[in-house]
Structure formats: structure tokens, C-alpha cells
Amino acid sequence: MHARRLTGSLACLVVLTLTAAGCGLSGGSDDGDATAGGCKVDKGNVGSGKLTGDVKGKITFQTTNLKKDFGGFFNGVIKDFEKANPGTSVKWIDDPGDSTFTQRTVADAQGCTMPDVINIDAPTATALTKAGYLLDVGVKDPDAAKPFVPAFWKSSTYKDASGTAAHTVLPWYTGGVLLTYNTDMLKKAGIDPAKPPKTMFGLFADYEKIAKSAKGKYFATMANPIWRIPADWDQMDIRTLSADGKSAVFADDPRTAQWVAWMAKLYKGGAMPKDSLSSSNDPSTPYSQGQVAYGSTNPSFVRFVKQNSPSVYAKTGVGQQPFDALGHTTAAPQYISVAATSKHAPTALAFAKFLTNAENQTAWCKDPNVVIFPTTTTSLDDPFFQNATGSDPFSQARKLVAEQLKTTTAYQTNISPAVQKAIVSQVQLAMQGKKSPEQAVKDAQEKANDLLKQAG
Template sequence: MKRALMTLSALALLGTACGQTGSAPQSPAQGSSAAAPASVEPAKTSDKPVELQFMFPVAVGGPITKLIDQLAADFTKENPNIIVKPVYGGSYQDTMTKVATAVQGNNSPDLAVLLSTDLYSLLQMNAIEDLTPRFSKEYFGGFYEAFMGNTKSGDTVWSVPFQRSTIVMYYNKDLFKKAGLDPEKPPKNWTELKEAASKLTVKDGSGKVTQWGVEIPSTGYQYWMLQALSLQTGTNIVSNDGKNVYFNKPEVLESLQFYADLGRKDKVMPEGTLEWATVPSDFISGKTAMMYHTTGNLTKVKTDAKFDFGVAMLPANKKFGSPTGGGNLYVFKNIPEERKKAAVKFIEFLTTPDRVAQWSIDTGYVGTTKAAYETDKLKNYIKDFPQAAVARDQLQYADIELSTYQNGQVTKLFNDNIQAVLLGQMSPKDALDKSQQQADDILKNFRK
């Protein structure tokens, strides 16, 4: 997936572009926003090649731009009459802003990777193509069902899972050993998490914390983290049709209290703001022994960490659980039919088992199809690096990510209120009641 806090100016821009006054938070960005055409020239034919503009964000660390450039080039080798031109939009939200502006200007890209949760915003804009008749039922059936939830509105499929994720727990095995904990037994529930985090929180002689037990990001995607805790407590926070949220249910209150207490009461996590982009850096540098983060950072941690680390499913409360996350492939409605067909062909190319397997290996994102995990490539990778199987195994406990009509506004207000709790400015109950009322005021017009 997936993620960092947007500036107010970026939020305002996306609100204008989408016809909203707020926006979902952004992800850390890398790469240039300039077009990066495929390096392979199409073979000369009597027909003019079809050119596809492919908008793409970079949401986690790693060589994503190079990987996409190579995929585009490889596709053109196989399809010399189609040239794919990747255009890097920055973060997910920067990319969504640019796409929305282009759609309003009747100059939409041909296809794009955007958050799966952007679905209802794109439907409000009448921007995207119905993909249900473009692919077979067997094709869609090859994806993990947990990832298909955020592709649909009713029975209509509007996007294809691509760089998808869940939240997992990373832990430093060396620091576990040093603290007298079994490095092969990460916490399996909230009680064990608090106990381990307490032993892993280290202070110097002056009482200053030099190593934290756990870090859970609290900017950009705090709603995602709270949603995971809520699923573990027994409820999701959103309906399947994007028209209802359940922010003030008792299970969500229990979860937000736990989230806040880790820093403010238990003192095993820093109080206040924990930036989405810096938590992985804290983990890699040894400033925290455990972290909750997207599996999309798995390859970066594997590459950069100078210690033995483990990956585990998120600790359970009443059960295990995580929302899915990340980006899907969308085809845009207001483009010529020949480009729609070419875009579908490119999507089919990207989602073959071997390419899904390689993409998972190269990035850390979860392989989106069952067939990818049957390839020798991914089987051998998991055999040597079993941490790569954790996110896939957690899919059986996963559910849809928060996605609603006016999603930008709903997510922003919820994030703001969660942040107020983590900063000690509002009680969990007041924050959730306020969030529910604000969201209901926004969504009531879509329930008619």
C-alpha cells in the first residue's frame, strides 16, 4: 500500500480536483513526475502504434520506477504496436490529484495505479471503465478474495488488484534475544505485545528512552492502524457499499484506547506523532524493536536491516485481523476503445503468475493471485525467506480497507480525530462520537 501525511495545500488541491473539501492521506514519494517512456521502440508496421499513458505512484522504498520501466519495455517487446509510457505522479495522493485534474480537463490517462480505496471517489467523478465485461470470471477468481473486496461496488468490478498489502508486525530478533525473549515466538496477542514491548523498552542512566518496544505509525494512515485493531476486536469500521461507517462501536473504542495507551499509559511507544515514513527507519536503525507497517516495505527492510528480523501476523485481541491496503489498476472511461483494449492487455501482462511472483519478490507486496504462489520462483523465495509468506497467510483474517463516498473527507476527519486522541487532546469516546457524526453528515446523501 501505501503512506505519509499530506500537506494542507495538497489536501486542498485534491479536494478541488475531486469535488471534495478534504482528502485521504498520502504516502512517501520517490521518483520523478516526468514521463518515462519504455526504452524499446516498437517494430515498424503499417499501423501507428497505440500509446498508453500509465500513471503510477511510488509509495514505499525500493526501485519501483526502474521495475515499472522494465515491465513497460518488456511489454512492448511482446506487443510492438503498443507503447506504454509510465508517468510517475509521486505519492498515491499526489497521483490521485493529478489524475483527478486530468479527468476534469477531459485529458485522463489511459490507466493508473491508485489506491483501492479511491474507488468511490472515482465513481463519483464518472472516471473509470467497468471492467466486469473486460475479463472473465475465471480471471477475477484467480485473485485472493480479500483483495477483491475493494475492487467492487455490488457485483461490478472496477479495478484489478496490483500492488496490494496488509499490515504486518516486524520484529528485531537480535533485540529479542538481548531482552531475554524467544526470537522465534513473537507476541500473538495484545497482552503478550505489551509484555514484550515493556521488556524491549530501554532507558539510559538519565531515564531517557534509547530504544522503544513498539512503534505504530500515527500520521497519514492512523485510520488503517486503528482499523486493524478494530478487526482484531471483532468489527470492521465500514460497510461493503461505501455508504456507512461504524466508528463509534464499542469494539472501536476499546481499540483506540489500546492504541493511545501504548504511548500515554504503558510508555512502550513514543507519545504523540509517529511519522509513517520514519517508523521503518527507526526499526532499521534499532530505535524500535517492533513496528506495525505495510508488507510493502518488506524488501526494503530485508535489504537495509543489518540484523536478524522476523515478520509476524498482527497480534490478536479476540481474533487476528488486518485490513488490506495498497493500489489497484484502473482503466479510464473517456479514452478511445483501442486504448481500452490495449490497457486491458497490459493489465493481463502485469498479472500473469510469473510477473506477480517477481513483483512480490522485488517489492515486498503480497502476490495478488493464488497462481503466483504456485510458481517455482515464489516457492523457492519463500523457502529461503519465509517472512515473505506471512502477509499472504494473514489474508484469511483480512477484510476491506476503509473506503466510502467522499472518501477523502471521511478519512481526513477520522485521521484528525484519532490524532487528537494520540496527542492527548481528546478522549477516545469523544473522538469516535465526533467522527461518526461528521461521517454520517457527509454520507447521508448517498443512502437515499
């Protein structure tokens, strides 16, 4: 089962588009003024040409819900940066990262008060790039790409007001996806745990085998499709939205109805608990209690099982998430961006690069209190990830995800919670036998398009 990988709501993009339309980036006038969004900025912060200037002055650095658990680490990074760059000062603030994050950040940007260096997700990067509030790192520092996994860097772009892709973010940390499963349950169903399926429908076929073997004593997975839409479709290379993101197109691909038909078949056939169709619970607890054969796809889940259910952990195996038609996995990394409105942009950019360099990424990923993965090539090659020994599932999971991240991209479909809910509700009706898969997909696309049209 895919862990839900949505990183936020796009609803506030409507507000941004209305209030910041026509701002974007503009070059300087005769007196040297320039604007980013609606804010006056140093001319060197926008337009073409490499950013130059002294690394000095005070900047503000904002993370998202990290200070409580990782204060020691980040204070150390800040101290090291300030020591290496005399005359600099970094003030660290931490945002709670709630559902209003994008909207509040946009408001800060419009007020010309956004932090100099900021930790953001994909929806926020989309909004801020479109309105011109982020430094185009790819232009301002052509060497910025060097440390990062090429596929990650290439796919970490967002469109500016003209529709041009811009590198306004530095990839920072990410999670990963993999299969976790109870090897005993798989063997009873005649499934070889050492040979995970290569397609989503192959995985569904294994779910069906589990159901026939279990005879209602346990299940294969959870039913609610909210955990799978649009993640499964992304993996199958089914386009959920049009290229411009303004319309839904998933019904145009016949595999979408086939996917829904499989979900309905599995639900009817006992592969999923009947009471889990609308439940928001992920499989963490049921798996730990031996009630389902497949657990969460989040690597940190393996550690959860190790800590909370040693007997189940002893039976746990990990395998490659089906690559399917896409041919690789996707991830939703957290990003570090530099505000185009920064009064000390050279310092902000230097700190952003320092924070996301291989040394600091590797060091943080080794923290025992977190299960995250780096986005730099050197970090992924570190023995911490590559030298897994024995059959310990957690070590194997770390190595497996680190290896797949070398080809992972950041291309993921971002849909608002309202659009996701509209699609999911129609799939649930099909799973209950109240609609045919084909009709459910058709109706889901119509409802999604109505919402997308309303959002502009």
C-alpha cells in the same frame, strides 16, 4: 506497528460528486451513441454484454512513479504485447503520484482525456467508478477473475452511481504486513519470538513486558497513533465508518475505548518514547539503531535493516501480524483500470490483462530493486516465494507474506487526512492523560462526523 497504509485523500470526491453528478453510465440512443461520465463513447464500452472488437490501434498506458526505476521492465512488457498483437501501439507515460493525483485524474476523466489503461489506488478507483469513467471489467470480460487470488478479486469492487458494486479494477501489486522484532529484546522480556501474539491486545501486552524489562534503555515501539488508525481497528474488525461511508461509528464499539486505554497505559508506562507522540518518523531508524524492539510491518523494511544495520539484522525475527477478530490481513493493492472512454477499449483491456497476468507479475516481483507481492494465485505459489530456506529473516518474510496473501482482502478503511488527524489528536490527548479514553473516543467521533458532514 502498522505501517501507514492510507493511499490518498478522499477530499476530491466532493468535487467529483458536484461536477459529475447525474453523468454515470447510460445506454446508447437510436443512433448508437453512449456516454461514460459526460463523454461520448462506443456503446460496447458500457452497459451489459461482453466487450468485443479487434485488438488493434494506439493506446496510452499510465503508471505512478515507476518509470525511473523500472523502465527496462515495462518497456519489455510493452514490446512483448505489441509483438503478440500486430497493429497495436502502447504509449507509456508516468505520473509522479503526488497528493493531487486523484483530483488531476478526475479532471482528465471529465475532460474525456484519461489514459486508456491507468494505474490507480483505492480512493481514485472510488471516485472514477462512482462517476462512470471506468470499464466494468467483471461484466465486459467474465473470465477476468481467473488469474487472481479469489479473496483479492472478490474484495476489489467499487460502487457505481447506483450503489452497485462493480469490478472496475484489476488487482496488480501489493505490499504486506508482518511483525518484525529484535529477538534479543523479546527474550529478555520473557517473550518467545517463535510465538507471536494473535491479537492486537496481546501485542500490546508484549509491549508492556518490553517496557518493564528495558527500564528506559530502549522502547517497544513508537507512540504516534497515526501509524495505527484505522489499520489496527480494521484488523480488530472495528468499523471506523458506516457502510455508506458518510458517518463515523467507531465509538459505538467498546473495544475502541479499550484500545485507546492500552495506548495511554503503554505511553505512560515507558513502552514508547515520549518525544514520538507527534513525530511523523516511522520506526525504521530507531529500530536499526537498537532503540525500539519492534520495527515497521512493511516487508521491505527487513531488507532495509539487512542493508543498513547487519548487527541488528542478525537479531531480527519476523512473525505473523495478529489476525485478531478479522481472521486475516488486509492490503491496499495498486490497481490497473481501463477507461470506459477509451477509443480502443478491446486493446486497452487486452493490455491490462497482459500486464497483470501471472507471468508478468511474477517477473516484476523478482526484480531485486523492489519488494512487492503479486495478486495472482500462480505467482504466489512460485518457488521464489515458497522455497525460503534457512533462518534468513528477509526470505522468511517473503514466504510469510506470500502465504497470508492467499486469504488477504482489499477491504481497508479509507479516511481523509483531515478525518484521520481529528481522530488521532483526540487519542493523543488521552495518551497524555488529558482526557479519559471514553471521552477521547466520543469527542473523536463527533469531530470526525463534523468533517464527514462538511464533505457531503
